[in-house]
Amino acid sequence: MQKDITNETLELIRRTSSSLPKDVEDRLRASIEKEEPGSAARGALETIMKNIELSRANATPICQDTGTPIFYVHYPEGWSTRKLKEQIRSAMVEATKRSFMRPNAVDAIYDKNSGNNLGGEDFPTIHFEEVDADQPLTVELMLKGGGCENVGRQYSLPDNSVGAGRDLAGVRKVVLDAVQKAQGYGCAPGILGVSIGGDRGSSYAKSKEVLFSKMGTRNADPEIAKLEERLTDEANQMGIGPMGFGGKTTVLDTKITGMHRLPASYFVTVSYMCWAYRRRKLTVKGEEVEYD
Amino acid sequence: MRELTVPISDEDIRSVHIGEPVLLSGIMMTGRDAVHKWMSETFIKKTRQPQGDDLQVYEEIKKILDQGVLYHCGPVVSGIATKEYKFVAAGPTTSTREEPYQADVMKHFNIRGVIGKGGMGPKTLKGCMETPGVYFHAIGGAASFLAQTVQKVLGVYKLEEFGVPEAMWVIEVKDFPVVVTMDSHGQSKHSTLDESSKQVLDELLAKPY
Numbered sequence A: 001m002q003k004d005i006t007n008e009t010l011e012l013i014r015r016t017s018s019s020l021p022k023d024v025e026d027r028l029r030a031s032i033e034k035e036e037p038g039s040a041a042r043g044a045l046e047t048i049m050k051n052i053e054l055s056r057a058n059a060t061p062i063c064q065d066t067g068t069p070i071f072y073v074h075y076p077e078g079w080s081t082r083k084l085k086e087q088i089r090s091a092m093v094e095a096t097k098r099s100f101m102r103p104n105a106v107d108a109i110y111d112k113n114s115g116n117n118l119g120g121e122d123f124p125t126i127h128f129e130e131v132d133a134d135q136p137l138t139v140e141l142m143l144k145g146g147g148c149e150n151v152g153r154q155y156s157l158p159d160n161s162v163g164a165g166r167d168l169a170g171v172r173k174v175v176l177d178a179v180q181k182a183q184g185y186g187c188a189p190g191i192l193g194v195s196i197g198g199d200r201g202s203s204y205a206k207s208k209e210v211l212f213s214k215m216g217t218r219n220a221d222p223e224i225a226k227l228e229e230r231l232t233d234e235a236n237q238m239g240i241g242p243m244g245f246g247g248k249t250t251v252l253d254t255k256i257t258g259m260h261r262l263p264a265s266y267f268v269t270v271s272y273m274c275w276a277y278r279r280r281k282l283t284v285k286g287e288e289v290e291y292d
Numbered sequence B: 001m002r003e004l005t006v007p008i009s010d011e012d013i014r015s016v017h018i019g020e021p022v023l024l025s026g027i028m029m030t031g032r033d034a035v036h037k038w039m040s041e042t043f044i045k046k047t048r049q050p051q052g053d054d055l056q057v058y059e060e061i062k063k064i065l066d067q068g069v070l071y072h073c074g075p076v077v078s079g080i081a082t083k084e085y086k087f088v089a090a091g092p093t094t095s096t097r098e099e100p101y102q103a104d105v106m107k108h109f110n111i112r113g114v115i116g117k118g119g120m121g122p123k124t125l126k127g128c129m130e131t132p133g134v135y136f137h138a139i140g141g142a143a144s145f146l147a148q149t150v151q152k153v154l155g156v157y158k159l160e161e162f163g164v165p166e167a168m169w170v171i172e173v174k175d176f177p178v179v180v181t182m183d184s185h186g187q188s189k190h191s192t193l194d195e196s197s198k199q200v201l202d203e204l205l206a207k208p209y
Helices: A006-018 A022-032 A040-058 A081-097 A146-150 A168-182 A200-212 A222-236 B010-014 B033-044 B054-065 B096-109 B122-130 B143-147 B189-206
Strands: A068-076 A125-131 A137-144 A153-156 A190-196 A251-258 A267-273 A278-285 A288-291 B002-005 B021-030 B069-071 B076-078 B086-089 B113-116 B134-137 B150-157 B168-182
Touching: A006 A040, A006 A081, A006 A137, A006 A278, A006 A288, A022 A040, A022 A251, A040 B143, A040 B168, A068 A081, A068 A200, A081 A125, A137 A200, A146 A267, A153 A168, A153 A200, A168 A190, A168 A222, A168 A251, A168 A267, A168 B189, A190 A200, A190 A222, A200 A251, A200 A267, A222 A251, B021 B054, B021 B113, B033 B054, B033 B096, B054 B096, B054 B150, B054 B168, B069 B096, B086 B143, B086 B150, B096 B113, B096 B122, B122 B134, B122 B168, B168 B189
Parallel strands: A068 A125, A190 A251, B002 B021, B021 B069, B069 B113, B113 B134
Antiparallel strands: A068 A137, A137 A278, A153 A267, A190 A267, A278 A288, B021 B168, B076 B086, B134 B168, B150 B168
16 A cells, blocks of 8 residues: 655655764764864864754754755555655645745746745656565655755766876776865865766766765775775865865765766766765655654 | 954954954845846946846845945745744855856945855955955855854845845844955965865876876
């Protein structure tokens, strides 16, 4: 039996917008000690921690830019995706009324804000994937702010500007270049989602998908895992720091994933996620409802 | 910590330097992409005829911005239906999008400080020296915390026309925390960090894989 998930989705949106996941919060708190006492970098991190606690306690948005809502829904065989989509969309309207979300959908051609976070068929973005009938329904939500979205980059290798060829050595070079170009604009400290391969569109989507995994989750391939750690370490050597105030904490984690590509194309896509790394998951199994 | 109250005198704004944390209090106004475009086209470059209540709004915001502070922010505001406005979440937005307009807007309205995030470019830095004014960097994403420094929403302009995030909200704040990252003496924390990080990047790129 398909359950109406409007209320559960509303609660998922509230939690995602106002309560930062613990793994992200822990990583941010641990970075405070790395910054000099009295420095602007440390002050920024301390303000960030206060903000995280306050948002959670008052159920107010962590950031006023409540971002692009990106949903990934895994639904049991037989459920109607048309109904799920309607329910998610009505939860979005209600979440906007209750100020969990800022009205964030602007018609790009007519320059008009829709006022309710619905915009055509594409806003919010909802990806559907079917699972076996005995599996639970899961709804994952990421809210990705515009500031960090704007500093995302896609490279077509070879890229002569940084001497990057079509191999992992080249991937390393362009990712470091992306971090330097991002400076503090994307609300550092950030988290990097990197996708290698695909076409331009699929590569961008994949670079965000990989951001749904927890902090510290490493790629199963040991060489890629090593590159992930090396990139985080080298990015932090650049001294950009929280908010671009200067400091040791520029990138909190790097996640790399690979896709198949055409022989002619070699894209490396870097999605930059700000410190307000808002992602949560709803699981529905019969009458049981769980939020993670 | 250094405290400044709006309106800010020339002397006070000249006395703050990059890297300095400041607590701001007093009345300020929000304004971002739509506002800068509107100000520039209608009143500065005059490529667009004033329409509707444009001139009336212009006269009122001139008073607010004289020796005042403009905040790059698109807030979440509750009480829209009842007009009992309250700032729920109000962190800074990325400022660089206003780079084409900012220096002219600062000079035209005699603005002492622009609050935002990410910093701005050489044209604005020159504007800071000439007006004089500074760029105050707020903590991006710290929206609930910063909204708590807003004591009162005094009014709003162009709400219907620009929408909630883009409207001009007039607010009274107390102890709003910022860091000066561009000052009126031609110093920019952003350009020095851009250069130093580029140097490190070049060294890293030269290393073998």
